Amino acid sequence: MPDLTEAFLELVRLTSTDLPPDVEASLKRAREQEAPGSAAQSALDTILENVALARKNSTPICQDTGTPIFYVQHPPGWSTTKLKGQIRTAVAEATKKTYLRPNAVDTITGKNSGDNLGDPAFPTIHFEETEGEDLIVDLILKGGGCENVGAQYSLPNGRLGAGRDLEGVRKVVLDAVFNAQGKGCAPGVLGVAIGGDRGSSYYASKEALFRKLDDENADSELAKLENRLTQDANQLRIGPMGFGGETTVLGVKAKSLHRLPASYFVSVSYMCWAHRRRRMTVHGDETIYE
Amino acid sequence: MQKITLPIKDDVIRALKVGDSVSLTGVMITGRDAVHKWMIDTFVKKSRKPAGDDAEVYEALKPILDGGAIYHCGPVVAGLDTGAYSFVAAGPTTSIREEPYQGDVMQHFNIKAVIGKGGMGPKTLEACSDVPGVYLHAIGGAASLIAQSVQQVLTVHKLDFGVPEAIWVIDVKDFPAVVTMDSHGGSVHVEVETQSKAQLDKLLAS
Ligand code: SF4
Numbered sequence: 001m002p003d004l005t006e007a008f009l010e011l012v013r014l015t016s017t018d019l020p021p022d023v024e025a026s027l028k029r030a031r032e033q034e035a036p037g038s039a040a041q042s043a044l045d046t047i048l049e050n051v052a053l054a055r056k057n058s059t060p061i062c063q064d065t066g067t068p069i070f071y072v073q074h075p076p077g078w079s080t081t082k083l084k085g086q087i088r089t090a091v092a093e094a095t096k097k098t099y100l101r102p103n104a105v106d107t108i109t110g111k112n113s114g115d116n117l118g119d120p121a122f123p124t125i126h127f128e129e130t131e132g133e134d135l136i137v138d139l140i141l142k143g144g145g146c147e148n149v150g151a152q153y154s155l156p157n158g159r160l161g162a163g164r165d166l167e168g169v170r171k172v173v174l175d176a177v178f179n180a181q182g183k184g185c186a187p188g189v190l191g192v193a194i195g196g197d198r199g200s201s202y203y204a205s206k207e208a209l210f211r212k213l214d215d216e217n218a219d220s221e222l223a224k225l226e227n228r229l230t231q232d233a234n235q236l237r238i239g240p241m242g243f244g245g246e247t248t249v250l251g252v253k254a255k256s257l258h259r260l261p262a263s264y265f266v267s268v269s270y271m272c273w274a275h276r277r278r279r280m281t282v283h284g285d286e287t288i289y290e
Numbered sequence: 291m292q293k294i295t296l297p298i299k300d301d302v303i304r305a306l307k308v309g310d311s312v313s314l315t316g317v318m319i320t321g322r323d324a325v326h327k328w329m330i331d332t333f334v335k336k337s338r339k340p341a342g343d344d345a346e347v348y349e350a351l352k353p354i355l356d357g358g359a360i361y362h363c364g365p366v367v368a369g370l371d372t373g374a375y376s377f378v379a380a381g382p383t384t385s386i387r388e389e390p391y392q393g394d395v396m397q398h399f400n401i402k403a404v405i406g407k408g409g410m411g412p413k414t415l416e417a418c419s420d421v422p423g424v425y426l427h428a429i430g431g432a433a434s435l436i437a438q439s440v441q442q443v444l445t446v447h448k449l450d451f452g453v454p455e456a457i458w459v460i461d462v463k464d465f466p467a468v469v470t471m472d473s474h475g476g477s478v479h480v481e482v483e484t485q486s487k488a489q490l491d492k493l494l495a496s
Contacts (some may be wrong), residue, residue, distance in 0.1 A: 006463065037311075038309070038472075039309045039310075039311060039468040039478070040429065042311035042466070042468060043429050043468065046429040046432050046466045047429060047431065047432060049432075049435055050429070050431070050432040050433070050434050050435035050436075053434045053438060054434040057434065059379065059434045059437075060379055060433060060434065061431065061433070061434065062379075062381060062430075062431040062432075062433050063365075063366050063379035063381050063433040064381075064431075098366070099376065101366060133348060143431075145384070145430065148418060160494060161494060163293070172496050174493055175490070175494075175496065178486055178487065178490045181479075181482065181483060181486070182408070182430075182482070183384075183408055185430040185431050210361055227302075232493050235489055235493060236486040236489050236490060236493075237485065237486060237489060238482055238483075238486050239482070241407070241427060241429060241430060241468070242408075242409070242478070242479065242482055243309070243427070243468060243470065243478055243482070244478065244481065244482045244485070272430070272431060273431060273433045
């Protein structure tokens with residue numbers, strides 16, 4: 001098994017400093033849709049300028065570099081203990097190189113660890129053994145401001161008139177977008193999970209964010225829901241930064257999970273415009289980043 | 291994009307309306323939770339006596355804040371060991387935490403522009419009418435760009451509050467922001483919330 005510490009460090013650098021092409025393209029389209037000279041357009045101009053500058057100087061797109069969430073798919077026979085060790089070393093090194101801000105705070109003592117390494121759950125690393133020959137590692141840096149506006153609902157919800165069906169799901173997700181206003185650094189991307197228990201549901205809402213903005217959901221019902229939610233959310237006209245305007249969300253990614261007969265959870269993870277998501281594939285001697 | 295130079299005159303403030311994009315040039319300070327509390331306790335309400343270098347810092351700040359700007363920001367700063375400070379990342383932090391203090395601080399120092407993100411409440415809006423002043427919304431997440439607009443870190447006061455909480459005196463050029471609360475009672479935050487609530491009710495009924 002090769003030592004991939006350097007490769008992981010590059011994955012972190014790329015994720016923190018270079019916004020993925022699909023997100024940037026979507027922000028550019030959003031910019032074209034805003035009224036010329038509007039506050040919304042000016043916010044998007046500033047955002048796009050910042051993205052270009054961060055890429056050029058290899059500096060963090062946003063100073064809040066968030067929780068690193070790794071999702072590792074590995075072929076049979078790889079040691080997850082070793083991979084975990086290499087990822088943690090790379091995260092500490094990336095913090096030293098200021099690609100990441102020290103973000104791991106001990107909840108009891110209030111002390112910041114200084115290197116982004118906390119208990120075993122910080123950074124978050126999820127492993128999955130797969131049939132293929134390649135090692136595939138996805139990384140998201142999930143900021144705090146937008147994490148704070150995430151929400152979970154238990155259906156039915158009387159206040160919103162939301163029942164246990166996809167129509168009910170639509171209603172509660174719109175309520176979450178309304179409550180977030182611009183505070184999650186809109187325009188955001190919504191990861192939505194339906195079903196599961198409270199824990200698995202929130203986790204799946206994060207997993208949904210690993211999908212590219214332009215990829216269509218394989219489940220036609222969920223694909224319809226994603227499109228409808230994107231349209232409806234944008235009709236709220238909260239706009240970039242909450243300044244009012246055409247684009248409140250760049251997209252919605254949904255996922256469904258089996259649930260208990262007694263429960264029907266809907267979890268919404270809000271990802272800010274700084275949707276820092278990258279993938280690394282190790283194929284033989286080659287490492288590919290996208 | 292309207293260019294504004296610090297310090298700002300009353301007629302310039304009165305001409306600004308919510309939704310205007312501006313770019314700021316001049317000397318301003320950063321200040322967040324610890325600074326606001328210190329200002330209120332020591333100089334506005336005078337519930338604690340000035341101690342240490344308090345009086346000195348106060349005198350140094352007065353001319354900068356008279357007609358000036360305060361930025362809600364906890365920067366990432368390089369050069370902490372050498373004293374050759376520079377800003378690496380300097381996006382805005384959430385402003386609403388300063389709502390209990392901001393209006394009084396504006397009145398006391400004649401602050402014309404409060405810069406942050408997320409907007410502020412009725413007390414600050416009232417001070418914007420009286421002083422007069424504006425709330426300028428910086429772009430959340432635009433940390434590299436805003437750091438780049440900081441030409442020079444002139445000095446730092448109260449470093450014992452911690453790096454993010456200290457008073458950094460900075461010289462900025464073309465700092466981008468949007469007026470979201472003006473001196474005529476206008477607030478984009480109130481407008482957008484009201485309007486989006488009406489829209490939400492419609493979408494829930496459909
Ligand atoms: S919500 Fe995102 S863009 Fe906004 S400050 Fe947090 S990490 Fe940065």
